[in-house]
Amino acid sequence: MRKALKFVCALLSLLIALLVVSCIRTFLLTVSRSAAPTPCHRNESQGYITSEDAWPRFKKALQFRTVSNAPHVYNRKDLQEFVTFLLQSYPQVFQSPHVRRDIINEYSLLISVSGKNRSLTPYLLAAHLDVVPVVQEEWTHDGFGAEEEDDGSMVYARGAIDDKSNVIAQLEALSFLISKGIQPQRGFFLAFGHDEEVGGHDGAARIAEELWKRGIHDLDFVLDEGLTVLKDLFQGLPNNIAGIGVTEKGSLHLNLSVHSEGGHSSMPPKQTSIGILSAALAKLEANQHDIIFDEMTHNFVESISLDMPFPLNVVTSNLWLFKPLVARALAKGVSESMVRTTTAVTMFQGGLKPNVIPPTAWAVINHRIHPKQTIAEIIDRNRAVVNDKRVTITPLPGSYNAHPVSPHHPKKDRPYRLIRDTLLQIYPNVVTAPLPLVANTDTKHYLSFSKHVFRHNPIVLDVKTELHRIHGRDERLSKANLESAINFYYHLMMNADSDEHPDKSHSHSSEL
Ligand SMILES: CCCCCCCC/C=C\CCCCCCCC(=O)N[C@@H](CCCCN)C(=O)O
Ligand SMILES: [Zn+2]
């Protein structure tokens, strides 16, 4: 008994000592942190664009039903009309002697802006013209009506976030540049694919072929849609987080199928094909893939730690002691998609009639693969978890591993610094963070042109009230967000010309 008591006392003393050391370490980190970040002042000398003129063009763009349903299956009529609308809406862009525009594979748009200094490697800004379908009965607004909120501050339509806001914002920024009589030093491309939502095989892939054929084999950097400025990602965090996607997760579509004897439902087997398949799916949902707390996650957590309230600041700034706890916390909510391969059962089919034993049942699972894992690993583990020979697991075409991680040291890697500094011009108080994009983009078609490939959408989204609208119901965008996006791209075009950026103040970011 005395021994046990001694052991408990020793353990308690150790715990208290560890907590005291953690608190002292957090205090020292906090006081030694560089002075409060001097926000990068919006460089007004570069001009600032309001969204007043853009807003009606954006609303019109949202009304084209440019829906992609499957590879090579999309609304050609509305795509054609949308591209015609874009060409007609920016006459000063397409009449400029510095701008060339090409329709690629009938519906994609490649805009080439020539730079004064041909020795500078051009960059590419990507966006896409297509959208995912609308389940109208779930919406409170017409999915393609572009209806506004009463005060006109918000518009509702499919594509408002993903991704017509970037199409319009990039064109508005270019239009403003040209209206000021500016020809950039560094040339660039605006690459608008028309089938991103179904893999980009007819759009971005063909734009990439066109660039290659023209002898464009190198791009300074590529920037496509991606992570946004995230509001209220974690409770208590005073700053919004601007995620810059320096890689993107892989994507694996798996077909799970069960074939069994049919027959009369009055003489059923113990389990029908639907029951067998459902049990397999339930196992996969109950046994999620492992949490992976890699270096990028480690850096990210440490970067936001000192802004967290007590005691979270102590916990997150002492990962040497609290890493398992923090890892479990990240595995909850939307941040889970960053720290593990996710599993989503997205399709299920089975059964013919109420009185017929279903001979077959099938389902599709979409895994978004963590950058530290591979397709093969995921399939092997799934098979082990299901552990039922009656269930056939088949990978579907179009799966791919995670992308290479783009260099993202803010001092050594100019393209990353360019995007980060431009973001801080528009959003001076955010914490910028290199992170994996949890979804996929057309960048898969541009990876051979540059190792500097980034995924960021320069708008602010409240994690709780906005994220579910992407591919979901009542997608919407505020006028303020459209305005910020336009100015982000305009400042990016201006900043891309200089090797240094307008303001070298030490931003508050998660970079090393
Ligand atoms: C600690 C950080 C936690 C991050 C949490 C995630 C925050 C996510 C924020 C924004 C996500 C926006 C995603 C926008 C890009 C989506 C593009 C898209 O829909 N792509 C499709 C392509 C499909 C291609 C055919 N397979 C997709 O990914 O499904
Ligand atoms: Zn999408």
Ligand SMILES: [Zn+2]
């Ligand atoms: Zn998209």
